[in-house]
Amino acid sequence: MPIGTRNILRDGGLLPIPQYYNETADDFQASHGRNGALFVQLRGLAAKEPFNGASNTVQVFSEPMYGFVIINDGASELTFTINNDTFTVKEGEVFEEFFEPFKQVTIVASAPFRAYGKG
Numbered sequence: 168m169p170i171g172t173r174n175i176l177r178d179g180g181l182l183p184i185p186q187y188y189n190e191t192a193d194d195f196q197a198s199h200g201r202n203g204a205l206f207v208q209l210r211g212l213a214a215k216e217p218f219n220g221a222s223n224t225v226q227v228f229s230e231p232m233y234g235f236v237i238i239n240d241g242a243s244e245l246t247f248t249i250n251n252d253t254f255t256v257k258e259g260e261v262f263e264e265f266f267e268p269f270k271q272v273t274i275v276a277s278a279p280f281r282a283y284g285k286g
């Protein structure tokens with residue numbers, strides 16, 4: 168049966184849980200292990216220390232963050248670096264992801280953006 172005919176798995180609060188589609192079983196199955204458990208643990212983190220800008224910025228957070236959100240409001244792409252990994256965010260895009268703990272993000276931008284940590 169095609170994947171589109173199966174419902175995704177949800178927790179008691181009806182939120183999706185980490186999962187994958189198992190073609191052999193023809194159904195979604197819960198992801199177990201470090202990454203799946205980490206996601207369940209982190210998705211309840213609160214937005215903290217919002218900031219914005221329109222040029223190169225180094226944001227140092229007052230406590231370790233585990234997630235990061237950035238909205239590119241400009242007409243050109245921007246990049247940001249967390250834990251030595253650099254990501255590109257195209258114009259008009261929103262980026263949201265969890266990371267190993269970090270206290271600093273470096274943003275290279277020439278157009279407006281909004282951002283915040285999740286901790």
